[in-house]
Amino acid sequence: MAILVDENTKVLVQGITGGFGGKHAQLSLDYGTQIVAGVTPGKGGQTFGTSTPIYDTVSDAAEQSGATVSAIFVPPPFAADAILEAVDAGMDLVIAITEGIPVADMMRVKAAMAGSNTRLIGPNCPGVVTPGTGKDSHGGCRIGIAPGYIHKRGNVGVVSRSGTLTYEAVYQLTELGYGQSTCVGIGGDPINGTSHLDVLKMFNDDDETEAIIMIGEIGGNAEAEAARWAAENCKKPIAGFIAGATAPPGRRMGHAGAIVGGEEDTAEAKKKILAECGIAVSETPSNMGRTLVDMLKK
Amino acid sequence: MNIHEYQAKELFEKFGVPSPNGMVASTAEEAEAAAKAIGGNDLVIKAQVHAGGRGKGTFKNGFKGGVHFPKTPAEAGELAGQMLGQTLVTHQTGEAGRLVSKVMIAESADITRELYLAILLDRESSQPVIVVSTEGGMDIEAVAEETPEKIVRQFVHPLAGLQPFEVRKLAKALELEGAQAKQFSKLIKNLYKLFISCDCDMVEINPLVVTPTGDVLALDAKFGFDDNALYRHPEIVAMRDTSEEDPREVEASTFDLNYIGLDGNIACLVNGAGLAMATMDIIKHCGGDPANFLDVGGGATKEQVAAAFKIILSDPKVEGILVNIFGGIMQCDIIAEGILAAAAELEITIPLVVRLEGTNVKEGRELIANSDLAVIPADNLNDAAEKIVAAVNG
Numbered sequence: 157m158a159i160l161v162d163e164n165t166k167v168l169v170q171g172i173t174g175g176f177g178g179k180h181a182q183l184s185l186d187y188g189t190q191i192v193a194g195v196t197p198g199k200g201g202q203t204f205g206t207s208t209p210i211y212d213t214v215s216d217a218a219e220q221s222g223a224t225v226s227a228i229f230v231p232p233p234f235a236a237d238a239i240l241e242a243v244d245a246g247m248d249l250v251i252a253i254t255e256g257i258p259v260a261d262m263m264r265v266k267a268a269m270a271g272s273n274t275r276l277i278g279p280n281c282p283g284v285v286t287p288g289t290g291k292d293s294h295g296g297c298r299i300g301i302a303p304g305y306i307h308k309r310g311n312v313g314v315v316s317r318s319g320t321l322t323y324e325a326v327y328q329l330t331e332l333g334y335g336q337s338t339c340v341g342i343g344g345d346p347i348n349g350t351s352h353l354d355v356l357k358m359f360n361d362d363d364e365t366e367a368i369i370m371i372g373e374i375g376g377n378a379e380a381e382a383a384r385w386a387a388e389n390c391k392k393p394i395a396g397f398i399a400g401a402t403a404p405p406g407r408r409m410g411h412a413g414a415i416v417g418g419e420e421d422t423a424e425a426k427k428k429i430l431a432e433c434g435i436a437v438s439e440t441p442s443n444m445g446r447t448l449v450d451m452l453k454k
Numbered sequence: 455m456n457i458h459e460y461q462a463k464e465l466f467e468k469f470g471v472p473s474p475n476g477m478v479a480s481t482a483e484e485a486e487a488a489a490k491a492i493g494g495n496d497l498v499i500k501a502q503v504h505a506g507g508r509g510k511g512t513f514k515n516g517f518k519g520g521v522h523f524p525k526t527p528a529e530a531g532e533l534a535g536q537m538l539g540q541t542l543v544t545h546q547t548g549e550a551g552r553l554v555s556k557v558m559i560a561e562s563a564d565i566t567r568e569l570y571l572a573i574l575l576d577r578e579s580s581q582p583v584i585v586v587s588t589e590g591g592m593d594i595e596a597v598a599e600e601t602p603e604k605i606v607r608q609f610v611h612p613l614a615g616l617q618p619f620e621v622r623k624l625a626k627a628l629e630l631e632g633a634q635a636k637q638f639s640k641l642i643k644n645l646y647k648l649f650i651s652c653d654c655d656m657v658e659i660n661p662l663v664v665t666p667t668g669d670v671l672a673l674d675a676k677f678g679f680d681d682n683a684l685y686r687h688p689e690i691v692a693m694r695d696t697s698e699e700d701p702r703e704v705e706a707s708t709f710d711l712n713y714i715g716l717d718g719n720i721a722c723l724v725n726g727a728g729l730a731m732a733t734m735d736i737i738k739h740c741g742g743d744p745a746n747f748l749d750v751g752g753g754a755t756k757e758q759v760a761a762a763f764k765i766i767l768s769d770p771k772v773e774g775i776l777v778n779i780f781g782g783i784m785q786c787d788i789i790a791e792g793i794l795a796a797a798a799e800l801e802i803t804i805p806l807v808v809r810l811e812g813t814n815v816k817e818g819r820e821l822i823a824n825s826d827l828a829v830i831p832a833d834n835l836n837d838a839a840e841k842i843v844a845a846v847n848g
Contacts, residue, residue, distance in 0.1 A: 176753065176783075232682065255752070258683035259575055260653050263612045266580045282782055301752065301783045303812045318728020319752075320780045323812060324835065327780070344727055346577040373728055376577050399731040402716075402738045403747070408681070410712040410727025410749040413577065423735070440739050441732035442836035 158286040158338045159313070159358040159365070160249060160277075161225060161297040168193040168223035170214065170230055170238045172204050177229030180253075180301050181208070187304040188288055188295040193221035214245040227283065227299045228252040235279060236261035243274045251299050252278035252349070262347040269349075276349025280411070282319030282341035285326075293335075300341065302326075310335015312448065313359035315352055316371035317344045317411065321399060321441060325369050328445030337365040344411030346375070352382035360390050367393045369448055370435065374400030375413045375421050380429045387433035395448035396435040398426045455679045457693045458502045460558045462675040469648040471641055473672040476560030478502070479534060486531030488559045495525045498562040501537050503544075503552040504698045511544035513537065514551060520544070523562055530559055553697060563671055568661035569628050570594055571642070571672075573649045575656070575680075576609065582649065584608045584616075584642070586624050590661035616646045630670070637670040645672075652690060653683030702746075702765050709761040711750055718743030719773040720842055721766035723759075725750050725784040733778045736835060742843035745772050752783030759792020760799070767800055774805040774846035778838055779812065786810040786818025797827050805830060805845035809838035 161167075167184070171177035172194025182205060185191050193211060194204045200212030211217035214226060226242040228235060228250065235254040242250040257279050269276060277284060283300015287293035287307035298304050306323060308330040316322040322341050329336060340355050342348055352370060359365040368390075372379035379398065386394055401423035403409045427437045438447040457465075460478040467473075477488035489497055501508055501520035508520030517536045524530040534557050543551035568591035576583040587605045589597045598605055606627040608620050621642055625635040641662075649657050656678035663673045684691050696704045706713030712727065716734075720742045724730035727749045734744040746769070750762050766772055779789045789810065796802075809832040810818045822829050830845065832838035 180783075233685065256682045258653055258686075259655060259680045260612075260650065260683065263575065263580050263582070267612045303782050306812070316728070318726055318732075319782050320724075320726030320729035321732055322728075323780045323782055324729060324732070327811065346575065347580045371728070373731060397732070399728050399735060402734040402744055403731055404714070404716065407714050407747075409714065409731050409747055440736045440836065440839075441729070442736060442834060442839070 157362070157364055159362050160284055160286070160338060160340065161299060162286050163188070163288055163295055163297055164190070165225055165297045166190045166192045166221060166223040167225045167227060167297070167299055168195060168214065168217045168221060170195045170226055170228045170242065172196060172208070172210060172229070173199055174229055174231070178204065180229065183304065184298045187298040188290065189298050192223050193217040214241045214247070218245045218247065225249040225251065225299065228254055230254060232256040232258070236265050239265050239276060240268060243269055243272050247274055250274055250276045250349070251281070251283050252276065253281060253283055253300050255280040257345070259345070259347055262345065266347060266349070277340065278343040278348060280345040281343030281348070282322055284338065284340050286338045287336055302339065302341070306330055307339070308335035311337055311364060311366040313337050313362070313365040313368045314339040315342060315355040315359070315368070317342055317373055317413070318371065318399065321371050321397070324441055325371060325444045328442070329369070329448070332445050332449050334445065334449060337362060344413055346413035352378050353385055356382050356386055356390060360392060365392065367448055367452055369444055370394055370396045371444065372396065372398045372426060373411065374398070374403055374409065374423050374426070377420060379426050383430045383433035383435055386435065393448070393451045394435045395438060395444060395451055396430045397438045397441055397444050398423045398430070399441065455681060455684065455690070455694055456504045456698065457677050458504065458556070458695065459500060459674065460502055460556065461693045462677055463558070465648060465652065465677070466672060466675065470644040471648065471672055472637070472670065474561040474563045476558055478556050478558050480556050481538065482531045482535035485534030485557055485559055486527045489524065489527035489530035492559060492561055494561060496562040496564070497524050497530055498522070498560050499524055499530055499533050500558045501542050501554040502556040502558055503542055503547070503554060504695070505544050505546035505552055507544035507546050508542065511542045514541040514543065520554070555697070563663055563673060564666050565663045566666050567664040569664070570597070570660050571662045572656065572658040572660070573646060573654070579609060581612055582610045584610065584620070584624060586628050588628060590663070594660060610646070616643060634664060634668055634670055641670055641672070653680045653687060654678060655680045702768065706762070706765050709758050711748065711758060711762050711765070713765060714747040715769070716744055716746055717771070718745045719771050720776060720846055721745045721748070721769065721772045721774070722776045722778060723748050723750060723762055723766065724778045725752065725754070725780065729778065729780060733776065733835070736839040737776065737843065740839045740843040742839070742846060745769055750784070754784060754788065754792070756788055756791045756795055759789055760796040763793065763796035764800060767802070772804065774842050775807070776838055776842040777806070777808040778835060779810050781810070781812030781814060784812070785814040786812060787814045787821060790818040790821035794821065794825050794827065802827070805842065807832050807838050807842040807845065809833070809835060
């Protein structure tokens with residue numbers, strides 16, 4: 157039954173009246189996702205699109221609409237506040253799409269969330285998609301900014317920091333005839349709510365997920381941590397890719413978290429650890445789907 | 455973003471982090487006057503460039519060393535005259551070197567002990583961490599490698615802030631007692647305040663020195679600032695010195711593009727940081743050499759895409775361009791319009807491979823196909839990389 161979200165999930169969008177939030181809320185509605193409410197302070201009582209009600213606060217929106225998941229599209233200076241408002245309203249899951257939130261804000265958000273039952277995904281992430289069974293995967297739950305049509309309902313779980321590399325992997329899988337259970341973009345910031353490891357554990361426990369693609373990049377040790385856990389505990393085959401083999405050391409490669417500090421966080425070091433942990437590492441980003449399929453056929 | 459040593463000193467003064475008396479100068483006369491104002495005959499004069507290794511560097515006019523110890527104000531002025539307006543080459547600057555337009559003159563502190571102190575953001579624990587070592591004045595990575603037990607870390611809860619017991623533990627780890635511990639305590643509290651108030655992601659003091667009179671001073675500092683937080687720190691942004699940066703990167707930053715110049719000959723224009731890195735990787739894998747990292751971002755406009763094209767074409771080493779777009783936020787038709795706008799203005803005479811996929815892919819491909827631009831279309835990422843490498847390497 158996929159992880160995190162499915163076709164029955166009710167979603168509210170914080171920042172639905174912004175250009176960016178509005179555009180993607182509409183694309184999600186078109187995809188068949190249950191976007192049941194929007195939140196923009198000061199615009200309560202208005203309507204988004206044809207029939208989606210807008211509220212002033214997340215707690216009002218959640219109470220009236222029954223939404224359990226929030227997607228956050230508000231600009232960086234207000235994003236930390238928006239996340240904590242969603243946590244305060246008792247959302248099960250908060251998916252922060254916003255790119256460019258100060259790291260210190262995220263540090264405080266994470267500390268303030270300790271002990272809460274809300275899961276945060278992101279920030280600076282493409283969101284989560286559980287594909288539907290209709291044409292071009294219509295009818296699924298698309299939260300965030302991924303192009304819906306590249307997906308196909310199936311049994312491969314995908315987890316990645318990068319949005320565009322997630323699309324790349326999903327597209328390759330779909331072209332090869334392999335659908336996805338759920339695709340999770342955890343975001344490219346140094347401090348995020350959900351790690352590769354958290355998502356691997358969820359895929360491992362999910363009946364619908366039969367195999368996994370894990371995509372990482374230079375910087376930090378999250379991929380290594382996930383791989384080491386998988387070596388001991390994961391029942392399902394995993395293919396992986398690490399971006400940034402050609403990145404010069406000490407430079408931030410677009411993502412705030414993508415920086416080679418020491419020897420341990422280079423692409424080569426990570427690929428080696430993944431391989432040692434039994435993960436089939438794709439040598440190029442164009443071969444992620446094929447690498448997994450070859451593994452499944454063995 | 456980086457800042458100069460004299461700017462770091464200004465921040466230290468503002469936040470009450472003790473460091474030796476010092477002043478900045480842009481001319482030999484100013485340097486001599488500064489040396490007079492500081493007084494004494496134990497002075498140090500340092501060329502202000504962002505790169506390390508200044509002491510062992512050489513100026514292009516033959517003058518040796520970006521760090522000197524003048525005994526008199528006149529000598530300080532003379533040394534400043536040799537350095538200002540000259541280009542300093544160190545092991546970190548590359549052959550091009552850096553133009554020195556300012557020097558700093560400071561008291562040359564007598565040193566009894568050299569310690570190490572840094573505050574960093576620890577991504578694994580999502581907390582600030584204070585790192586100290588009794589082995590200051592040398593490469594901290596080497597200390598970590600050879601004597602890891604001499605590096606002590608203290609995490610700070612982001613909501614509770616720095617606690618007195620944490621300061622006591624750090625002072626003990628640095629073997630500071632009595633009046634020195636007291637001075638250190640004040641210094642670290644103020645440094646932590648600076649770290650948080652200025653949204654730093656790194657402050658490193660190496661060395662932190664103890665003088666024969668028992669004073670604890672920050673002798674040299676390195677700062678890193680969180681780029682995401684610069685919008686709320688105009689005073690930090692004002693310290694940016696674009697003459698220290700790659701002009702292409704400066705140009706890109708004015709258009710909100712993420713560009714990093716490299717040494718290869720195949721330029722790439724990609725959306726998304728992950729895919730941009732992966733595109734460089736696959737170019738290399740196919741036997742090519744990437745000329746840059748360029749993430750045009752998710753919400754790029756036609757104008758930004760056109761600007762991106764101009765920047766990559768301004769690099770004389772570039773012999774081919776690979777455009778790789780997987781549109782999520784980014785719409786393929788916007789990319790196509792940007793390419794056409796740039797092509798209308800600039801003559802693109804080198805091979806151009808374009809791979810488009812994702813949102814509005816049909817419209818984007820049609821725009822390119824219906825133009826008279828000589829584009830080599832590619833079906834997928836691998837195809838794109840192979841085609842550009844073949845076109846450039848012949």
